[in-house]
Amino acid sequence: MRTKILGVALATAAALALTACGGGDGDGDKPAADVSTAPKKAAITLDSPKAKPDLVLTDTGEKKYELVKETKGHPVLLYFGYTYCPDVCSTVVSDMADAAKKLPEADRKNLKIVFVTTDPARDTPKRMREWLDAQGGQDIVGLTGDFDTIQAAAKPLGIFVEKPKKEKDGSITVSHGAEVVGFSPKDDGGHWIYTAETTAAQYAKDLPKIVKGENP
Numbered sequence: 001m002r003t004k005i006l007g008v009a010l011a012t013a014a015a016l017a018l019t020a021c022g023g024g025d026g027d028g029d030k031p032a033a034d035v036s037t038a039p040k041k042a043a044i045t046l047d048s049p050k051a052k053p054d055l056v057l058t059d060t061g062e063k064k065y066e067l068v069k070e071t072k073g074h075p076v077l078l079y080f081g082y083t084y085c086p087d088v089c090s091t092v093v094s095d096m097a098d099a100a101k102k103l104p105e106a107d108r109k110n111l112k113i114v115f116v117t118t119d120p121a122r123d124t125p126k127r128m129r130e131w132l133d134a135q136g137g138q139d140i141v142g143l144t145g146d147f148d149t150i151q152a153a154a155k156p157l158g159i160f161v162e163k164p165k166k167e168k169d170g171s172i173t174v175s176h177g178a179e180v181v182g183f184s185p186k187d188d189g190g191h192w193i194y195t196a197e198t199t200a201a202q203y204a205k206d207l208p209k210i211v212k213g214e215n216p
């Protein structure tokens with residue numbers, strides 16, 4: 001890790017948010033750590049911003065999506081998860097979507113919420129669009145593509161992504177960090193980390209500042 005706070009922050013976030021998900025139909029999502037209360041302050045602010053991944057994948061319209069190009073100068077919330085996750089991922093996505101809807105229209109349109117699948121073999125563009133819409137995320141960008149590319153993009157952000165594993169009983173285990181990375185519109189750097197414990201109310205409180213590139 002590049003800085004002390006980054007190492008501590010991301011290690012803490014990973015301990016809080018790491019999920020190991022399984023089940024024949026994608027069921028059985030369970031947190032790797034037991035966290036009973038959310039932090040009073042939701043955002044973990046990094047001393048040194050993380051570079052936005054130079055990620056090129058396929059969006060839910062089956063078109064090429066260049067993350068850096070498409071989100072340049074926009075506030076961004078970036079999350080790695082998957083649609084067969086029955087608990088953590090749907091909660092995180094719906095909480096972000098709910099919070100975004102409370103922003104003024106101009107700020108809501110400016111904000112980019114991006115969901116990158118960690119299970120690209122099963123998460124087709126069509127399935128991702130239907131799933132995101134079901135979480136209230138009609139404006140959320142869904143991306144899928146080559147697993148190695150996705151894993152490589154997550155690693156510099158300190159987000160753990162492991163290749164989906166088929167178990168002997170036929171279930172699929174998908175282990176991934178559940179952190180959300182917030183990028184500033186001022187420099188396109190990742191300045192904030194949110195854990196899976198962050199609530200819709202906490203996002204709603206922080207987003208007005210994030211869209212302006214200010215620390216929440």
